[in-house]
Structure formats: C-alpha cells, structure tokens
Amino acid sequence: LTGLRLYLFTCGSLLFDPSVFLPDQPRGEKVRGPIPFYLLEHPKGRVLVDTGCHPIVADNPEMAWGSLTRVFYPEIRHEDLVPEQLRRIGIDTDTIDTVVCTHLHMDHAGGNSLFPKARFLVHSREWEAVKNPSLEGKGYFRNDWDHPLNYISVEDGHDLFGDATVILRALPGHSPGHMGLILKLERAGTVVLGIDAAPMLRNIHGPLPRNVVDSEMARRSVDILRSLKDQNARIICGHDPDQWSTLPLAPAYLD
Ligand SMILES: [Zn+2]
DSSP: OOOOEEEEEEEEEEEEOGGGTOTTSOSSOOEEEEEEEEEEEETTEEEEEOOOOOTHHHHOHHHHHGGGGGTOEEEOOGGGSHHHHHHHTTOOGGGOOEEEOSOOOTTTSTTGGGOTTSEEEEEHHHHHHHTOGGGBTTTBOHHHHOSSOEEEEEOTTEESSSSSSEEEEEOOSSSTTOEEEEEEETTTEEEEEEETTSSSGGGTTSOOOSOOSOHHHHHHHHHHHHHHHHTTOEEEESSOHHHHTTSOOTTSOBO
C-alpha cells in the first residue's frame, strides 16, 4: 500500500504555435494548452509540484513576461491561480510541506512566493542556470523565484519519502535542471510527470521541441520517457491540450 494520491490541475492556459513543440507542424496557427500543476497527498506529507504563474500575469501579461508573450500568451484569471484552486478543494497554502520545482520557468515557478512555509526542491543545475543574468527574461524572471524561501538543491533520483513512491528524475534539455517525477500509485500504476521534457504526447515518438537549451540532453530525456512508456508507465505531458482534455482533473484524483 503506497497511500499516494495525485491531483491534476490547470491554472489557465497558454496560447502558442504548436510548432514550438512540434517542429514538423506548419507554423502560424495558435492553440490553447494547459498550464498544469499537481498535488501529491502522501501519508508523510503534502507536496505541490510547480506553482503556476505569478499573480501579476493575471492582470498584465506583457508587464510580467515582456516579449515572451509573443511566443506564449498567458490567459489566466485570478480564480485560476494556484492558492485559489487549492482552497477550492479545501487545502490551505500553509499546509503544503514541500514544493517540487520541476524548473524555474515563468509558467511553473511564478507562484513560489505564495508558499512561504514550504521547502522548495530545485535541481542543482537549475539553480545555477536561474542565477545567470544572461538568461533573465528567457523563461526566467527574478520576480518569480527570487524570494527568501527555503530552497534546497536536489540531484537526480531524489526519493521524496524514502519509499520509492515519488522519485525526482533529472530530465534536462528544456532547461539545464529540468526534472520530471516518477510516481508509484496503487491502482493507476506508474505515472510519470514528464513536464516539459515532452510538452506534447507526440514528442515521445516524434520530433524534439524547438525550445530546448541543449538538444542532446533533450534527446536523452525523451529516451528516458519513451523507455518508461515501453514499461507501461503512463506519461503525462507538460502542455498537451488533447491529452489534458482526457485527464481527470481535481477534485478527482489518481491513486
Ligand atoms: Zn512549461
């Protein structure tokens, strides 16, 4: 018995050209993809995976993200923000013990400051990258992550509860310290949060996304996801509108 539950949420959407993720698609069209976040309920703790966007994104996307809005345009209402959604299923933000930062991009770490009591797990490489001033505005914004929070560096294979139910897996390429999660659920089996290593389901067997920092690393990360899929794991992708339209969203959960 693992006692682990996975809740899936989306906190608004991104308007983007799918050829950013699938370079074999014709350019010029726009689709609406989800901005996901996840909640893990384990007998030993409550874990949030990513924190969505900063609240100012709901008021003024251009002010928050600048020219990046030409590639990813956020459509977020205040009621979509992570704390509001958690409250709607009866969860107070102060009861989140741990936040796993899959990476520190603006659609994943924007709400970090809203969880001052949590410890934040970040891959050591991501931590190095985000402090590099030349990357500011290229997916990273200081206003998202640069707060006096309890940040802790982790490495590939970090076992969150020491029982192998939640493993953090380094899946770099999209960003230098990007991580996914491998979850062992009692009924649903192995579920993998692939996050942006495979933003679209078709990335697993098809082309690599265009927006990667290192295509060799990105290739190896997709190989890891593909081999997990071959071993019957269910892969949940980072921003795939078709896949997410089929997933059970909170208050439903997988266990
Ligand atoms: Zn993303």
